[in-house]
Amino acid sequence: MESRAVIRIEDVWKSFGDHQVLRGVTLSVRNAETLVVLGPSGCGKSVLLKHIIGLMRPDRGSIVVEGKDVTRISQAELNKLRMNFGMVFQGAALFDSMTVGQNVGLPLREHRLLKGAELDRLVDEKLEMVGLSGTHHLWPSEISGGMKKRVALARAIALDPDVILYDEPTTGLDPVMAEQINWLIRDTQHKLNATSIVVTHDLHSACFTGDRVALMDDGKIAFEGTTDELRTTENEAVQNFVARGHIPLPGESRKRGECDLDEPF
Amino acid sequence: MRNSSAIAHAKPRGLLGGSFSTVGRGALDLITEIGAAGLLLWRILLAMRKLPRSMPLLIEQMRRIGVESLPLVMITSIFTGAVTAVQAAYQLKEFVPKIYLGTAIYKSVVIELGPVLTALVVGGRVSASIAAELGTMRVTEQIDAMDAMAIEPVRYLVMPRMLAGLIMLPILTVFADVLAIGGGFVVANLSLDVSPKTFIAGMKLFFFAHDVLGGLFKAFVFGGIIALMGCTAGLRTVGGAVGVGRAATRAVVASCVLILVSDYVLATLLFKVIFGE
Secondary structure (H helix, E strand, O other): OOOOOEEEEEEEEEEEOOOOEEEEEEEEEOOOOOOEOOOOOOOHHHHHHHHHHOOOOOOOOEEOOOOEEOOOOOHHHHHHHHOOEEEEEEOOEEEEEOOHHHHHHHHHHHHOOOOHHHHHHHHHHHHHHHOOOOOOOOHHHOOEEEEEEEEHHHHOOOOOOEEEEEEOOOOOOHHHHHHHHHHHHHHHHHHHHOEEEEOOOOOHHHHHOOOOEEEHHHHEEEEEHHHHHHHHOHHHHHHHHHHOOOOOOOOOOOOOOOOOOOOOO | OHHHHHHHHHOOOHHHHHHHHHHHHHHHHHHHHHHHHHHHHHHHHHHHHHHHHHHHHHHHHHHOOOHHHHHHHHOOOOOHHHHHHHHHHHHHHHOOOOOOHHHHHHHHHHHHHHHHHHEHHHHHHHHHHEEEHHHHHOOOOOOHHHHHHOOOHHHHHHHHHHHHHHHHHHHHHHHHHHHHHHHHHHHHHOOOOOHHHHHHHHHHHOOHHHHHHHHHHHHHHHHHOOOOOHHHHHHHHOHHHHHHHHHHHHHHHHHHHHHHHHHHHHHHHHHHHHOOO
């Protein structure tokens, strides 16, 4: 089913000094889909993600989110828009001066949406959603990398966002933990029905979590299509990336695009 | 073979040439840092309207910047007062009556030594600490995460530190003034043969309230400089651990330079123009 685009990225260019990172990226993200932006490390995927939430401003081009161009709106409007977003950062970006529970509750507390027992209850609920019940008193330094990513997801969904952005969610994790995070992304998508953008260089993760995949190459979108189209395309950039990557073989336990949402992780 | 143009554009070589370029680069970096601090100051002013929401953060920063600096300030000021008494006695000996020792110590402490030495020691401790903390938050994307949650880092992180600096430096300076004069008083009594009565009479001799107020106003400005330069360096951090180290160094250098430059400007303004009449 074709849904309306909630995010439209049009001809976005960005350079850092002499280094041209984005060279005219054009991409649309549809309502309630999971779009995976795939590409090798350093190709500008994370930079693109930061543009969507207004953490970076493009040199040229527009990014329209829910009808508003984030490159042109005021800080107050941008903050209002950000309330509908949740972002999971590559290194989790947990505030190390706060416990796990305080991290998850921070957006709710700061925006004065909840306080006291109600806040604690919602924090516990979000932690339970990511499989970390009873960990609210722990400090970020006391938990593993995989747990940090899950706390970051719990924090990202604290405000029940319409759009969730994942920056390299499985990077730096062992295969078992990476698989758990992949399941969690699908599970969260299933429960919240949010629009998700997953930036990754992990082909398996891309095929497992995504409805559609966009491959970035040399600062541009070289391919855009469903996970099945990715598997069958003759696109040169895809072929090059796959040849260097680790595409799951046919018959592997979890085939691309064939995910059982009820399977526990 | 090198032509004349290549020679003209060649980088300066040798110890002297390298030193000049290092000094030049350092000066340019400092000017850039001050420019960034100016922009940050404007954003802090805009964030001030949300001050009530940041009160708990402000109190926490007042504790960290003020209360935790107190032991360092106490030790520095007691010995500063003591050494001022010894040095003043040595220089005034045989020329000036003993009663003026109290005057000299009181004046030099409340006008200059109290505010400036407090600012320099607190500046070293606090601006480096702020820069390292915010710098680490910057390189680990914690500041981006805050932005992404629609929590403005300037309101949440910078404004409380700035206000805490502005409030706590004058308070620390009051402690420093009292302890430094106390240090001078004890040394004058015990080893310089100046009686308590003579010392206090000397202090009263040329007591002007505006000396104290002028010193505290200087401390207020220095407190702002310390917090602002710490926050500026922290927020502009790039790179990993090396970047955080550089940010801490930049913060301390910028704070110390600006404290000393603004001390001259404020001294001229306060004690020559405003109170000089």
